[in-house]
Amino acid sequence: MSKKIRANFRKNRNAPPRKNDWLRQYEENGGSTLENEASSERIVGRGKQSKKLTVKGEALQSDASTGFNVELEVDLSLCRAGRILSTHGLNSFVSDDLTGDVYRCQIRRLLKTLSTGQRNPVVAGDRVLFRPAPQSDINEGFIERIEPRQGVLCRTSWKKQHVIAANIDQAFIIASAAEPEIKPNLIDRIILTAEKVNLKPIVCINKIDLVDPAAFQPLAGVYASMGLDVLFLSTKTGQGIEEFKRALAGKASVVTGQSGVGKSSLLNAVDPTLQLRTQQVSDENEKGKHTTTAARLYKINASDAVTSYVLDTPGIRSFHLWDVIPEEVAGFYRDIRPFVSQCQFDDCTHTHETGCAVKAAVGNGLIDARRYDSYCQIFAGELEEEEEENK
Secondary structure, eight states: OOEEEEEEBOTTOSOOSSOOOHHHHHHHTTSOOOHHHHHHOOOOOOGGGSSEEEEEEEEOOOOTTTOOOEEEOOOGGGOEEEEEEEEETTEEEEEETTTOOEEEEEEOHHHHHBOOOBSOSOOTTOEEEEEEOTTOSSOEEEEEEEOOOOSOEEEEETTEEEEEEOSOSEEEEEEESSSSOOOHHHHHHHHHHHHHTTOEEEEEEEOGGGSOGGGGHHHHHHHHHTTOEEEEOOTTTOTTHHHHHHHHTTSEEEEEESTTSOHHHHHHHHOGGGOOOOOOOOTTTOOOOOOOOSOEEEEEOSOSSSOEEEEEOOOOSOOBOSSOOHHHHGGGOTTTHHHHTTSSSTTOOSSSOTTOHHHHHHHTTSSOHHHHHHHHHHHHHHHHHHHHHTO
């Protein structure tokens, strides 16, 4: 049974109830003292100005990745269960779990004003309860509640949590062997985020037909030695496509990576009925163009026996970690983690200290030097952000 609980809301969700433009009024009235105005002012409660409001619902155990910690009470007799396929501005497109029909929905105001620290209240992949609009000739409705999320891939954007995908099982990190050039540090950041929220990361090196595959064996070997799956793919030759297809089967997946690495092309190769738009990489700077402009969830024909879902996402050029402090970074590196407890000092940062087992392992070839450099860059970046926040 739901209870009345105090929920956090964004500050100043309405205009201030008191007048605060006395100087402008004074000047417009030719220097009038506005004596009568002062007597008409009333003292009012903070009301919706408050940071907390009482709502009906259940308090949830949630972490920084889920965002919502309140399950609002709704009239279940009027609502249907669905899954968000994509969001565009104020509209979200929701697939009805029962019929498969797609409804264009707006989110209820209460959900929009809950303080979650997120850039968007709903994202593709969210499971929701929505209320169809009565007496409507087209499928429209209102999102009444967002169900608790499982499997969330997110990053930091403008000091807010940017949830890229929700309710997924695994993350395909798509990179390209060429056009554009591969960014191993970007791969490392996404792997770290996936490890943090218990998603299975799968590294995919696409466009392998453009280079000699032997050139990427050392990089692939480092990830494989950590227990990660690594796929070499090519939509032109068909290399690895069947393996990619089998990895998608029966799972809810997200494909993420730089612009132009061929995310949409790979999904078209798996399921030609999708017919996703693709573009060529720029000849001038070898950077991809944002062909996919919004994340969208698709049901794909990866296997005849099971249902598979995949979330195609826009290309990313930077990936700032969310809710990660510097001291946690080493623990999310599979290859560095075993050596952390062997350091001479408990608070070792593994960057400059004497008696550091991690640095010794790098020197002895037990940890890949590039991976260690990647760790140092991420550690320094998170330390800089933490110091900036504490000023």
